[in-house]
Amino acid sequence: MSTPDDEARRAGDCPAPPGAYRPVVNRDRCEGKKDCVDVCPYGVFEVRRIDDADFARLSFVGRLKSRVHGRLTAYTPAADQCRACGLCVTACPEDAIALVKTPAGDA
Numbered sequence: 001m002s003t004p005d006d007e008a009r010r011a012g013d014c015p016a017p018p019g020a021y022r023p024v025v026n027r028d029r030c031e032g033k034k035d036c037v038d039v040c041p042y043g044v045f046e047v048r049r050i051d052d053a054d055f056a057r058l059s060f061v062g063r064l065k066s067r068v069h070g071r072l073t074a075y076t077p078a079a080d081q082c083r084a085c086g087l088c089v090t091a092c093p094e095d096a097i098a099l100v101k102t103p104a105g106d107a
Helices: 005-010 035-039 054-057 062-066 085-093
Strands: 021-025 046-049 071-077 097-101
Touching: 021 071, 035 046, 035 085, 085 097
Parallel strands: none
Antiparallel strands: 021 097, 046 071
C-alpha cells in the first residue's frame, strides 16, 4: 500500500544525489520476489538466477531457501543511480535490502 511519502519519492523527491548511497542485498534473506524492481524509480535492481559464487557463500539455510525460490535473487547493476528514496527497503517482504552510504569519492 502506497503512502504519501512513497508517492512523493516516486515523483522524484528523493533525498540524495545519485551514488551517495547504494542498496545492499542480503542474499541469505532475498527470495527474488521482484518487489524492489517494481518500486525502484531509477531501475537500480534486477532479479535473476543467483551466481554460483554468491550461492556458495550462502548459509546452509540460505542455500535451501534459494533452491525453494528457484535460485532467484536481486542484484543491483545500476547501484550508482540509487537516490536513497528507501522504497526498496520498505517494499522488500524479507527485509533483505539496506541502504549504505557510499564512502566519499566512491560515488
